[in-house]
Every structure is written in structure tokens, then in C-alpha cells.
Amino acid sequence: MAADDRLADLEHRLGIVEDVLAIRNLQHAYGYYLDKCLYDEVVDLFAEDGQVIFIGGVYKGKTGAARLYTGRFRSAFAGGVNGPARGRLLDHPQLQDIVHVSPDRRTGYARFRTLMQAGTHESAGEPRQWWEGGLYENTYVAEDGIWKIKILFYRPFWHATFERGWAYTPAAFVPNASVVFPEDPYGPDELLTDPPELWPDTTTFPFHYRHPVTGEEV
Numbered sequence: 443m444a445a446d447d448r449l450a451d452l453e454h455r456l457g458i459v460e461d462v463l464a465i466r467n468l469q470h471a472y473g474y475y476l477d478k479c480l481y482d483e484v485v486d487l488f489a490e491d492g493q494v495i496f497i498g499g500v501y502k503g504k505t506g507a508a509r510l511y512t513g514r515f516r517s518a519f520a521g522g523v524n525g526p527a528r529g530r531l532l533d534h535p536q537l538q539d540i541v542h543v544s545p546d547r548r549t550g551y552a553r554f555r556t557l558m559q560a561g562t563h564e565s566a567g568e569p570r571q572w573w574e575g576g577l578y579e580n581t582y583v584a585e586d587g588i589w590k591i592k593i594l595f596y597r598p599f600w601h602a603t604f605e606r607g608w609a610y611t612p613a614a615f616v617p618n619a620s621v622v623f624p625e626d627p628y629g630p631d632e633l634l635t636d637p638p639e640l641w642p643d644t645t646t647f648p649f650h651y652r653h654p655v656t657g658e659e660v
Contacts, residue, residue, distance in 0.1 A: 454547075461543040464589045465550045465582050472591070473536040473556070479520035479527060481511040488591045489583050495595040498618025498637030499630025506623075506631050507594075514628035529566020534558035534574070542651055550582035550589065551650040561604070571604040577647050600641035611641060 443451070468487060475483045485508045488494075494501040494510055501510045512524070520527045538555040554577065561571030576598035583592040601615045602608035618637040623629040638645060653660050 457547055458543045461547055461550060461584070461589065462541045465541050465543070465552055466539055468582065468589050468591065469539065469552060469554055469578070469580065470536050472594075473534060476511075477532050477534060479516065479523075479525055479530070479532065481516045481520070482524050484511050488594075489585060492583075492590065492592050492594070495593065495634070496619075496630075497598070497616065498620075498634050499622070500632045500634065502631040509623060509628055510630075517628070527566070529563035531559060531561045531563070531571075533560070536578075540651060548584050549592075550584075552578070552580050552582065553650060554578040554580070573600075573602045573604060573608065574598055575600050579647060579650055581650075597638050597647050598640060599644075599647075608641060613640070613642070615640060 472484060472487055475481075475487075485504060488504050488507050490504055492504065492507060494507050496510060501507055516522055516524065519530055519532060534556040536554045536556060539552055541550065541552040543550045556574075556576055556578070558574035558576075559571075560574065562569060576596055579595045579597070580591060581593040582589050584590075598616065600608050600611065602611050619626075619630050619633060621629050622633060623631055638647070649660055652658060
């Protein structure tokens with residue numbers, strides 16, 4: 443390989459490494475913003491034609507994302523205010539990430555795990571505390587050199603009260619969406635035809651990547 447070709451190859455490989463880091467930082471920023479109920483900032487992370495897939499519903503475009511984050515979540519977790527609310531806990535670190543970037547460096551894919559601790563302090567209303575575990579399988583797009591979220595697919599796998607734990611979680615503890623927008627003003631644009639179930643179901647959330655040694659789909 444000629445020197446110019448080797449240099450171009452190295453620049454391309456370095457660019458992909460930088461893209462992976464940028465995507466990882468983007469997703470980690472999402473986690474920090476969401477934990478502090480900074481929902482305007484969360485929506486700004488999405489591409490204009492992005493979408494969110496959440497508990498059986500699909501929220502389309504930035505308007506759909508805003509309906510979920512600045513609508514449903516803000517009203518439920520922050521009293522209608524953009525920012526942290528006293529007595530509300532929502533910590534869900536972004537963990538165990540696997541990130542890939544397409545050869546043309548325009549599209550990225552990542553899988554993240556989260557373990558959430560959430561609740562309401564007794565001084566802020568009815569006391570409530572729960573655990574949650576789930577996975578993200580997301581797609582990202584580079585627009586004018588800036589990585590944005592194209593598809594955020596969050597699949598919660600289990601919920602549990604703090605008091606009793608996951609061994610006693612009833613089926614459909616958190617029900618999937620069943621009503622779409624505008625009948626539900628905060629609802630999704632459409633429903634998944636085969637929404638995933640929560641624990642005790644243990645169905646595998648499809649991997650965006652092939653087995654790193656065998657090259658086979660898992």
C-alpha cells in the first residue's frame with residue numbers, strides 16, 4: 443500500500459474512533475440530562491426525523507420526542523418544570539456500551555444497559571421507590587459533523603418495588619402503551635404490533651452487531 447493510501451486509511455480509522463467516542467458521549471449526556479429532568483436538552487439531542495420507541499409505542503420526529511419528554515415525563519416527574527424537582531430521584535447510568543460506526547461514518551449503532559433507582563421522597567408527595575433495568579438499542583446519524591440520536595429504542599426488562607424486589611413483580615407491572623396521539627395528548631404516534639414484555643419474560647433484545655469472533659448473528 444502506498445504511503446498516501448496508508449495515511450488515508452489511518453485517518454479514516456482514527457475518524458471512526460472519534461465517532462465512537464462522540465456517540466458514547468452523546469448517549470452518556472442523554473443519561474445525565476434525563477436524570478435531572480432536563481427534558482428540553484434531551485429533545486435537542488435528536489435528529490429532526492428521529493424517533494423514540496418506548497413501552498410499546500413509537501414517537502415520531504422531534505415533535506413526538508417532545509410529546510414524550512417535555513410532555514409526559516415532565517408532567518409526571520418534574521411538576522411541569524424543566525429541571526430537577528425536589529424530592530424526585532431518577533438515576534439511570536449508561537453502562538456496558540458497545541458502539542459501532544458504518545464505514546461511511548454517517549450512521550452509528552450502540553447498545554447500552556441501564557440500572558435505574560427512582561422514586562419520590564415523602565416530603566414531595568406520596569412516597570414511592572422502585573428499581574428498573576433495561577437496554578437501549580439505538581441508531582445515530584451524523585449531520586454536518588454532529589452526531590445526533592436517530593432512533594432511541596429503550597426496552598425496560600424488569601421493574602420492582604424497593605420493598606419486595608423483582609422476585610415478586612406482577613406481570614404487566616408497567617403496561618405497554620395502548621392509546622395513540624391525539625386521543626392521548628402525550629401518547630405515541632403508533633403502537634408496536636408485537637411489543638416486548640417485562641420480566642418474568644426473558645426474551646433477548648436483538649443485537650445490532652454480529653458475534654465478534656465467529657461473525658455470526660446471535
